[in-house]
Amino acid sequence: MIEINLLPEGLRKKDNKINLLSELPIKRSAVIVVAIFFGLQILATVGAFSVSARLKWMKTETVKLQEMNKEILAEKALTGFVQKKIEKANVAIGRPFLWSSLLNALSDSITKGVWLTNFSIINDGKIKQLKLDGSLVGRGEETALAGKFIKELKSNPLFSELFSEIELAAMRQKRIKEFDVYDFVILCNFKKGKL
Incomplete structure (x- = not known):
């Protein structure tokens, strides 16, 4: 309402x-x-x-x-x-050198009548050396062949760069059939820091 x-x-x-x-x-x-x-x-x-x-x-x-x-x-x-x-x-x-170039230089230095049978590295702590073993075959000229081979090694530019001294260490005579064969050992002294 x-x-x-x-x-x-x-x-x-x-x-x-x-x-x-x-x-x-x-x-x-x-x-x-x-x-x-x-x-x-x-x-x-x-x-x-x-x-x-x-x-x-x-x-x-x-x-x-x-x-x-x-x-x-x-x-x-x-x-x-x-x-x-x-x-x-x-x-x-x-590396101071490549092994392939060293083998090539070694091959270029080999003279007639020289046969390499072995090569090795000698490391006695003081001196590091490359040891080359081989044989010479010639008719009475074996020592001349060894001298010529060493002269070739010394005149090679790579060898003269790597090694301070290359010398004939030993030479032994043996006879095979009617040939006189001379086994030789050449020692190559590495310069410091080259190996």
Whole structure:
């Protein structure tokens, strides 16, 4: 039921109840509280989006760094492999001579009637030597053939570069059928640092 009081304000009945809330600015307070609440909600939402965007960025950066790390490790492994090859090449280059060039020089120095049967390296700690064993076959010219062979060795540029001394160490005679054969030993002393 609806009551309508048409009496003027002064003649109307007054309630005995006191309305304490009527004096408080409820509307303004409610609006401020709601505005603060929505403001905090917006700040929290923006902060959450910011944190989530930062996390995504950090994850992508982490993935990029992991890929770069894989590439760096692959490059490092390749660099190590190349470094080992370079070290092997330096060892090969650092040799004072190549055995193939020594054999070639020895072959070029062999004269008629000279047969090499063996060659070896002697290293007694003080002196390093190349020992040449062989045989001479000639009709009375065996000692001359030995001298000529030693002269050829001394005149060879590689032998003169590698060896400080080339000398006949021993010579023994033996007879095979009707030929006199002389077995010889020639010692070639390596210069320091050449072997």
